Amino acid sequence: MRNVKYENPPIEEGINYSQEHPLKEFAQLLLGIGILIALVLLVLNFFAGALAKRIPFEYEQAMLSSVDIKQIFEDEELSEAGDYSTQENYLQAIADKLIPAMGLPEGMAVQVHYSASDTVNAFATLGGNMLFFKGLIDAMDSEDELAAVMGHEIAHIKLRHPIVALGKGLTIATLAASISGSSGSSAGNLLLGSSAQLSMLKFSREQEAAADAESALALAQVYGHIGGADLLFQHFSEIEGEQKTKPAVMEMFRSHPYSEDRWQNLQQLALHNGWSTSGSLQKLAFPEHQPTKYPPKEHD
Numbered sequence: 001m002r003n004v005k006y007e008n009p010p011i012e013e014g015i016n017y018s019q020e021h022p023l024k025e026f027a028q029l030l031l032g033i034g035i036l037i038a039l040v041l042l043v044l045n046f047f048a049g050a051l052a053k054r055i056p057f058e059y060e061q062a063m064l065s066s067v068d069i070k071q072i073f074e075d076e077e078l079s080e081a082g083d084y085s086t087q088e089n090y091l092q093a094i095a096d097k098l099i100p101a102m103g104l105p106e107g108m109a110v111q112v113h114y115s116a117s118d119t120v121n122a123f124a125t126l127g128g129n130m131l132f133f134k135g136l137i138d139a140m141d142s143e144d145e146l147a148a149v150m151g152h153e154i155a156h157i158k159l160r161h162p163i164v165a166l167g168k169g170l171t172i173a174t175l176a177a178s179i180s181g182s183s184g185s186s187a188g189n190l191l192l193g194s195s196a197q198l199s200m201l202k203f204s205r206e207q208e209a210a211a212d213a214e215s216a217l218a219l220a221q222v223y224g225h226i227g228g229a230d231l232l233f234q235h236f237s238e239i240e241g242e243q244k245t246k247p248a249v250m251e252m253f254r255s256h257p258y259s260e261d262r263w264q265n266l267q268q269l270a271l272h273n274g275w276s277t278s279g280s281l282q283k284l285a286f287p288e289h290q291p292t293k294y295p296p297k298e299h300d
Contacts, residue, residue, distance in 0.1 A: 053160045057108050060163050061127040086287045087114040091132055091150070094143065098151050101221040102214060104158050112150075120239065124153040126162045138290050139235060142281040144219070144228025151215030158214065161207045205257060209265065216266050216275070225279030229266055233259040 091112040099110060110128045118135040125131070130153045140146050156162060203211070212229075219226045236259035257265075270277050 053164060055163055057105070057128070057160075061109075064125070064127040064129060084114045084116065088112060090286055094147055094150050095130070095154060098147060098154060098218045098222055101218040102151065102154055102158060104154075108158065110154055110157055122149050122153055124156040124162055126166065128157050130154070130157070137284075137286055140284055141231060142228060143284050144223055144281045145231045145235070146228075146284060146286070147223065148215055148219060148226075148228040148232040151218040152211045154218075155211035155214030156203060156207070159207065159210060161203050161211070164207075165203060208257070209262075212262055212266060213269055216269060217273075220270070220273070220275040223279065223282070225276035226266060226270055227276075227278045227281060230263060230277060231281075233263040 091114060095110050095112050104110070108128060110130065113129060113131045115131055115133045117133050118138075119133040120135040120139055122130065122132040122136050130150075132149075136149070137146065216226045216229055219228055240259060267277055269275075
């Protein structure tokens with residue numbers, strides 16, 4: 001039998017650990033996880049948006065059937081200040097004037113709410129609800145300008161943008177809760193919990209452009225021109241002020257394009273469709289209208 005000789009040679013240096021710096025490997029791992037999460041989020045967002053549009057509108061209305069939109073966004077003093085039915089009737093009349101020209105799906109209804117807050121804003125949310133703030137209305141000069149905002153918000157409702165935004169928001173919240181291991185908020189709490197949760201239904205730049213186009217179509221049919229949108233974007237440009245001097249890259253992070261750009265897009269749309277971009281303006285007869293810092297402007 002052959003003699004077998006066993007040896008225990010020394011182990012070469014460096015074969016049991018990576019030559020890479022451990023922090024570099026950790027960074028690569030984090031980057032890979034981040035890319036994976038981003039891809040999952042993109043896919044989930046796409047399907048969440050597509051599925052949300054298929055939710056029947058009456059279900060969307062039921063979500064907010066027990067919510068007082070105005071009280072969510074007003075402090076107690078404003079909520080108890082008085083009856084705003086006259087203001088809401090005026091706003092609803094403008095909405096009802098625009099709706100036939102906007103081709104809303106059968107069964108879709110729009111309800112306008114009014115807040116006495118000086119906030120310069122208006123928005124559309126779930127169930128066909130819109131809220132207009134006194135501060136925005138006082139900043140306007142004509143009914144045409146108010147109708148431009150009204151048509152824009154109605155368009156968000158028509159195109160189901162609020163429910164799509166909610167679906168994507170819930171997707172992000174659910175994913176974040178899953179990653180963190182916490183239970184997170186339920187859908188009901190997310191929807192009804194606080195004013196911020198309703199007001200933060202943000203829309204994409206594409207959705208804003210689509211709403212602008214729908215509004216312009218309604219203005220052209222109802223008022224014979226889209227001059228109200230011109231005045232509106234002039235005022236918005238004044239509000240934006242120095243933002244136009246910021247680097248162009250900052251616009252990438254805005255949900256709304258700059259007002260001058262929005263008006264230029266509508267001018268092109270008007271040229272394509274044969275709409276007039278100017279005309280006589282109807283007086284704003286809003287109850288207790290108190291114009292603020294914007295002086296009346298001529299618009300031929």
